[in-house]
Amino acid sequence: MHTDPATASTEPVVPPAARPEGDGDPAVRTVRRALIIFNRNAGGGRKVARLDETVTRLTEAGVEVEIHLTSFAGDAEQTAHAARFLGSGPDVVICAGGDGTLNEVVNGLAGGDTPLALLPIGTANVLAAEIGLATDIDTVVDTIFHGRPVPVHLGMANGRYFTLMTGVGLDAEVVASVDRKLKRKTGKLAYGLATLKRWSVYRDHHFRVTVDGMEHRAAGVIVANGHYYGGRFVCAENARITEPGLHVCLFQKPGRWQAIYYMMALFGGFLDRLNTYKVIPGRDIHIADDRDGPVQGDGDIITQLPLTIGVAPETVRILMPRG
Template structure:
């Protein structure tokens, strides 16, 4: 019988894993494999499951480099968002690592994370750190996107039992439903002093949207701005065209889509319309109006796109919002 592989001492010896036990379904076995691979490498792993919304933020806000060298968010993009918000509030936050267990795992795609549990554990233990610059939607930071209008109506409409049953198919089904019933009211957008109108707005920090589909080719996680995608068309035909363009990575090239860079954005709807829903990193938020700014400090994220370094990213010293 072959002897277990011997590993050099890991760079990060203490990991806190904040785990959403409702995320992932069949992917939950991945978490056990990553944790086991970390322990084989000599990493001490503390696992903290969440009991409900907001728990991941509370747990991450209490994290400190004095106790842990890395905080791992194990769940979908919503759980990762909660952990990131907590780390931005922490006094001395460790870097963030991602163990993707969700439906779309957009941030994992954006970062180019390896799928194999052992490779992911190796990255968490010894990989480089990239500085990601979140944006803030009202008082909630986001790493990927914030949307207002049709896409947020889809997010609001998806029910958890249907999502557990159908996975990504739940969003496809809800998109068809919302295409027929959503009213597409005109939205007013003020971006760095410029005023525009649109039927749907998505502020993108990352290039990808809804999975491996590129919506904002110029967006960068480390940029101090968002790429603002304004969709001017409404109705069934326009949404079908946008969906096909998204699958082909050509949304930004459409004649009725405007993409601009901005650091401060305000989105409002006419007072006479029904409340226009908002989504942040794929989770349902409230409704317009929405004010988007850049977070006051970056967040260190473990990424295969970052060169390995011999010391952690400097801890930020300014509050996020």
């Protein structure tokens, strides 16, 4: 584990910009120690300045900051999990990365009391959109000190937690085929190229989907825990991460051009008006196929088919912005 600590006073902290004028502000959280889990490759590695500015703001406010730079798959999860059981652990864990890094951190913190704050520096930052967190540093730092720690309900796919969604079909194949080096350099362009690659070899196909005992067939499936997908595009209008329950999005019609039409409908905001698209609430979901296939969760590949999905009994406390 590589750490780069920056230490200061251990007195309870009220950031200078938020010091109350009266007898005190009960909304200000006490933050003495913060652990930042930083994926330097997130957002193409172009956003180190955002991390530096956040660290400067925290240390100037008297917070003892430790930075952990992730170096391998699963590193963020292990680090977050270890932080839960430290006797003098951090008052807050800050995830500086994208949704994939957040997935790891959530898997490390789930079921514990340590609050999680977001420093969004990824490609899509869907979870930040889901909780209404603006990505400017003023809002991020304000949320660390003033944010409400709200229990967020999680889904579970083959034993692994997800916060936003899990899926099979074209979207999972795209995630599996993204060139990681190109992603670090170009961000969303890498996804566009991977989509063209997978679309060019697309073959009509159906998955067997069982939702709470009812059987369905679909060319692609997204099981949503939140209502945004791929940024601020709405996939499941009624899904909320603060409520227990999942929404199974069935793309029922196969076909290469149909896949393009589904994407256009998603980006254009009329997906829910298609008669070949259906959203079904569910808690016990099974997806099967005659072949192995990748399963994406929160934008990274997390497991393989066959797939069992359910509502996790654990939650994670995420700091929500004010307003």
